[in-house]
Amino acid sequence: LWQRQRRASSTLSLPPGPFGLPFLGNSLGINARKPQLTFSEWRRHYGDLVYCRVWGYHTLVVNSEKIARDLLETRPSNYSDKVQAESATLLGIGKLTGFIPYSDEWRLHRRLYHQALRQDIVASYHPTQLQMAKRLITALMDTPAEFECHLEMYSASIILSIVHGYDVTSKHDPLLAIVHHGNDVVMKNSTPLIIGLIDAFPWLLKAPKWIPDGGVKETVSAVRASMRDMREAPFDYISQALEDKTAGRSMIVDIYQKWGDKGLPDIVLAALKDAATGAFIAGTDTTFSTLNNFVYAMVLHPDVQKRAQLQLDSVIGNGQLPTFDNRDELPLIDAILRETIRWIPTIPNNLAHGVYNDDVYEGYLIPKGANIIVNTWEILHDKDRYPNPDRFAPDRFLTPDGRLTGDSMTHMVVFGYGRRVCPGRHLAEASVWAAIANLLATFDFEEAKDAEGRSIVQDPEWMWGVSVTDARDA
Numbered sequence: 473l474w475q476r477q478r479r480a481s482s483t484l485s486l487p488p489g490p491f492g493l494p495f496l497g498n499s500l501g502i503n504a505r506k507p508q509l510t511f512s513e514w515r516r517h518y519g520d521l522v523y524c525r526v527w528g529y530h531t532l533v534v535n536s537e538k539i540a541r542d543l544l545e546t547r548p549s550n551y552s553d554k555v556q557a558e559s560a561t562l563l564g565i566g567k568l569t570g571f572i573p574y575s576d577e578w579r580l581h582r583r584l585y586h587q588a589l590r591q592d593i594v595a596s597y598h599p600t601q602l603q604m605a606k607r608l609i610t611a612l613m614d615t616p617a618e619f620e621c622h623l624e625m626y627s628a629s630i631i632l633s634i635v636h637g638y639d640v641t642s643k644h645d646p647l648l649a650i651v652h653h654g655n656d657v658v659m660k661n662s663t664p665l666i667i668g669l670i671d672a673f674p675w676l677l678k679a680p681k682w683i684p685d686g687g688v689k690e691t692v693s694a695v696r697a698s699m700r701d702m703r704e705a706p707f708d709y710i711s712q713a714l715e716d717k718t719a720g721r722s723m724i725v726d727i728y729q730k731w732g733d734k735g736l737p738d739i740v741l742a743a744l745k746d747a748a749t750g751a752f753i754a755g756t757d758t759t760f761s762t763l764n765n766f767v768y769a770m771v772l773h774p775d776v777q778k779r780a781q782l783q784l785d786s787v788i789g790n791g792q793l794p795t796f797d798n799r800d801e802l803p804l805i806d807a808i809l810r811e812t813i814r815w816i817p818t819i820p821n822n823l824a825h826g827v828y829n830d831d832v833y834e835g836y837l838i839p840k841g842a843n844i845i846v847n848t849w850e851i852l853h854d855k856d857r858y859p860n861p862d863r864f865a866p867d868r869f870l871t872p873d874g875r876l877t878g879d880s881m882t883h884m885v886v887f888g889y890g891r892r893v894c895p896g897r898h899l900a901e902a903s904v905w906a907a908i909a910n911l912l913a914t915f916d917f918e919e920a921k922d923a924e925g926r927s928i929v930q931d932p933e934w935m936w937g938v939s940v941t942d943a944r945d946a
């Protein structure tokens with residue numbers, strides 16, 4: 473039936489791709505933990521633009537930056553939609569910006585982010601980021617073995633401060649505990665697999681309890697409860713702070729003040745709550761994972777670490793901490809940042825963009841309602857552009873005389889494309905820089921040692937989902 477429908481819908485052919493089974497399409501042929509590996513394999517067989525079907529959806533896998541830009545940036549009105557929005561809504565995450573279809577509601581979210589997170593405003597958050605970096609240093613000095621917890625708290629504290637105006641001073645902070653737990657539940661359960669399952673069998677959610685559902689109903693109610701807590705708890709705090717006139721500056725307070733005595737219309741208030749929750753979910757794990765990967769890279773490459781420390785010493789001098797004023801004089805720190813996000817891109821397959829209307833690209837039909845998946849991993853591990861791509865080598869971003877190369881595009885590839893590009897990218901990039909520069913100025917990273925002084929070699933294991941996180945404790 474599908475073949476017939478396909479033929480009837482157009483005389484143009486779809487891009488080449490693997491043969492799929494009826495109904496299931498290619499879903500079973502994709503490595504569920506590391507889909508990018510399957511997509512890269514397909515590139516070798518079918519080229520840079522591959523057609524497949526996942527959970528009944530037309531899906532285009534893009535393995536080249538040029539095609540990604542041609543489609544998502546040159547024709548943004550056709551490639552900024554979301555296809556599985558209904559299933560995301562059933563799961564309870566449909567109001568997160570990344571899942572909202574191309575609509576006025578989504579545009580309102582983007583306007584709210586733009587007011588607080590655009591490049592020229594982000595510089596005003598540098599003092600907060602440096603203050604959090606100092607706290608990170610103190611926490612690491614006290615309990616270095618808990619480094620992951622400290623990096624996570626650093627990432628979360630920055631968002632809670634800048635978006636919500638909330639100062640997290642301890643890892644036992646009650647609001648941090650709520651949003652942290654909520655984030656965990658949402659991130660672990662909002663995988664493409666669960667969304668696909670809800671999409672294929674939405675009736676499962678309404679089925680009587682005795683029908684086995686593989687735990688879907690339980691998952692959905694846990695995600696919904698977490699979303700509710702994450703959305704409301706920070707606003708209870710802010711409302712109180714506004715009433716007590718103790719609220720400091722933040723994205724939320726700025727927007728409240730903009731509306732002044734008129735008060736926020738309900739529609740803006742709802743969008744603000746959702747956008748703030750979205751910023752926390754989208755911004756915390758991604759920043760944390762990037763920093764975790766940085767620590768791992770430093771443990772593996774003491775030579776790089778030493779060179780960066782020498783550069784820091786020569787620019788800042790011993791006993792001082794770097795600030796953003798020193799950034800231009802510290803190209804190796806930026807090269808390490810770029811290489812960290814290239815080496816292990818935190819979101820290896822971007823977020824899927826939906827196709828609004830049938831389109832034609834290089835003679836191929838791109839069907840309406842298709843998902844476009846960009847294989848960021850493959851683009852950043854392309855041997856022609858990054859020789860020996862699995863090696864961590866920051867020098868690929870430096871000229872022979874030690875200045876940064878013009879290849880800052882990696883930033884953009886890692887943060888997505890077109891109208892859907894990550895609105896938190898300037899903030900994220902500065903948060904990661906502040907942490908990397910301050911950590912290298914203060915610590916040596918090396919493998920843990922046992923009682924006899926022998927290195928405890930631990931192969932890391934990553935948790936692969938929408939984003940890549942360290943899974944030692946998962």
Ligand code: HEM
Nearest residue numbers: 569570751754755758759819823887888889892894896900
């Ligand atoms: C290293 C850190 C980060 C990385 C690697 C990252 C990466 C990404 C990527 C790849 C996308 C999908 C873009 C697309 O669909 O083309 C995205 C979307 C998004 N990011 Fe980030 N991000 C990071 C940090 C942040 C931060 C700090 C915030 C907020 C404060 C944030 C907020 C968002 C939001 C709201 C979206 C959805 C945008 C939309 O669909 O319109 N991200 N991010």
